[in-house]
Amino acid sequence: MTLRLMSVHAHPDDESSKGAATLARYAAEGVEVLVVTCTGGERGDVLNGALDRPEIRENIAEIRRQEMAAAAEILGVRQQFLGFTDSGLPAAGEQLPAGCFALEPTEVAAAALVAVIREFRPHVVITYDESGGYPHPDHIKTHEVAVAAFDAAGDPKRCPDAGTAWQPLKLYYQVALSRKWFQALHEAMLHRGVDSLMGPVLDEWPDDAPELEVTTRVHCPEHFETRDRAALAHATQMGPDSPFFAHPREIEREIWPTEDYHLARSSVPTEVPEHDLFAGVREVSARSS
Numbered sequence: 001m002t003l004r005l006m007s008v009h010a011h012p013d014d015e016s017s018k019g020a021a022t023l024a025r026y027a028a029e030g031v032e033v034l035v036v037t038c039t040g041g042e043r044g045d046v047l048n049g050a051l052d053r054p055e056i057r058e059n060i061a062e063i064r065r066q067e068m069a070a071a072a073e074i075l076g077v078r079q080q081f082l083g084f085t086d087s088g089l090p091a092a093g094e095q096l097p098a099g100c101f102a103l104e105p106t107e108v109a110a111a112a113l114v115a116v117i118r119e120f121r122p123h124v125v126i127t128y129d130e131s132g133g134y135p136h137p138d139h140i141k142t143h144e145v146a147v148a149a150f151d152a153a154g155d156p157k158r159c160p161d162a163g164t165a166w167q168p169l170k171l172y173y174q175v176a177l178s179r180k181w182f183q184a185l186h187e188a189m190l191h192r193g194v195d196s197l198m199g200p201v202l203d204e205w206p207d208d209a210p211e212l213e214v215t216t217r218v219h220c221p222e223h224f225e226t227r228d229r230a231a232l233a234h235a236t237q238m239g240p241d242s243p244f245f246a247h248p249r250e251i252e253r254e255i256w257p258t259e260d261y262h263l264a265r266s267s268v269p270t271e272v273p274e275h276d277l278f279a280g281v282r283e284v285s286a287r288s289s
Contacts, residue, residue, distance in 0.1 A: 001285040003278055004032040006122035006168070008113070008146040010101075010138040011041040011086060012068035013234035017244060018133065018176040019126060020075060020227035021220040022259045022277070027076035028223070031278075034120050035072060035079040036113065038142050039101045040064060043088035048239040056236060063236060070233040074226060082112055087137045102137035106144045111159045113149035118163035123281045125150055129173035129212050129262065147171070150265070169268050169281050175212045175260040179205050185247050188255045197246045216274040217258035224249055 005026055009015045015023065015035045027033045041064040046052040056063060065081075072079035087100035096102050101109070117125070127146035132139025152158040154167025179202070186198035228245065231238055238244055263272060268280035276282075 002030070002032055003281065003285065004034070004120060004122045004124075005277065006034045006036060006117065006120060006125045008036045008038070008125065008127040008142060010038050010128075010132075010136065010142045011044060012037055012064045013041070013071075013231070013237040014139075015079075016071050016075070016227065016230040016234060017238075018174050019259050019261075020230050021223035022218045023077050024075045024223040024226040024230075025218065025220040026277070032120075033075075033077040034116075034122065035075075035077055036082055036116055037068060037079065038082045038109070038113075038145065039084050039086040039138055040081060041086050043086040043097070043100075044237070046236045048236055048242070050239055051236050060236065064234075067234045067236065071230040074230040074233055080116060082109070082116070084109060084112075087141075089136055096137060100137075102141045104141070106141070106148055109141070109145040110148035110152060111162055113145055114153045114159040115162035117149055117153040117168065118166045121166045122168050123285070124170045124172065124277050125168045126172045126174060126261065126277070129210075129264075131210055133174055133176060143173075147264075167267070169266065169284070170263065170270075170277065171265040172216065172261040172277060173212060173264050175214050175262055178214075178260070179209065179211065181256055181260075184255050185252060188251050189247060192251065194248060194251070197243055212262045214260045215263040215272040216261040216277060216279075218261070218277060219258050219275065221253040221257035224253060 023033050040061050042061040046056055068079060084101035085099055087096055087102040090096055128139050128143045130143055132143055150168060150171050154165050156165040182198045182202055186196045189196040231244060268284050270280035
C-alpha cells in the first residue's frame, strides 16, 4: 500500500519554512505527499527587497503561484490551492477585509478541504496548532479548518457532496521554529565563535508563549538543502540574506537534525516519542495488504 501524507498550510512559502525537509524525505522514500495551500498569498508583502518593484507588487498573486509550483517541484510533492483569499495581516484595530479566508465560515472552508481529503485519501495530516504557529489570522483559520475537515472527512453523513468518506489515521501539529530550537542553535553558534542573529529573537520572545509538546522527531538533515532551495524558490518572500538562512547548516545538522511535531490525534496504536509520522500506520497497512 502506498502511504499518503497531506500538509495543510495558509500561504505559499509556509510549506517551505515549516516541515519542508520532512516532506522531501517522505517524498524521496516513495510516500505520496500533497501540500494544500488555503490561500494564494495575494495580500502578502514583497519581503525580498531586491524584488520590491511595482511590477512585482502588481502581479503578486500570479508570481506567488509560480513560486509555489517551483517549490513543489523541488520538494518532489504535489500541491493544490484550496481557493480562498489571503486575509493579509491587519494592524492593531484594523478590520479584516471582506471576503477573506479568516472570515469564511469554518464549516464552508472545511467542506472544501474535506473534498480534497476524500480525493487524495491521506493516512496522515499535518497542520498548525491552535495558535497558528504565530498569530496570523489565516494560520489560526487554517488550524480550525484542518481540524474540522479531519473530523468530518470520515463521516459519510457530513459533506455528502464531497465524495466518498475517508478517515485519515493521524493528525499532527507543526512544532516549527520553537524557542528551544532558537536557543539551542544560538548557544551552539556562540560556543563556536559564530555570530548569531537569534539573540534579539530570544530577547523578544513572549514569556507566555505556548510551548507545544514534541511527541515526534523526524530525522531529515540530508534534506535541509532541498528545504532551502524550496524556500528560495519563494523569491518574493525571502532572498539569500533572509534571517531564515542566517545560521550555518552544518551546525543545524549537528545540533538539531530533526523537524518536530505534536501528535494531536491517532486512531492507530503508537508510542511516543515517535520518529516516524507513519508509526502505527505502517503496521496497520501491512496487515490490511
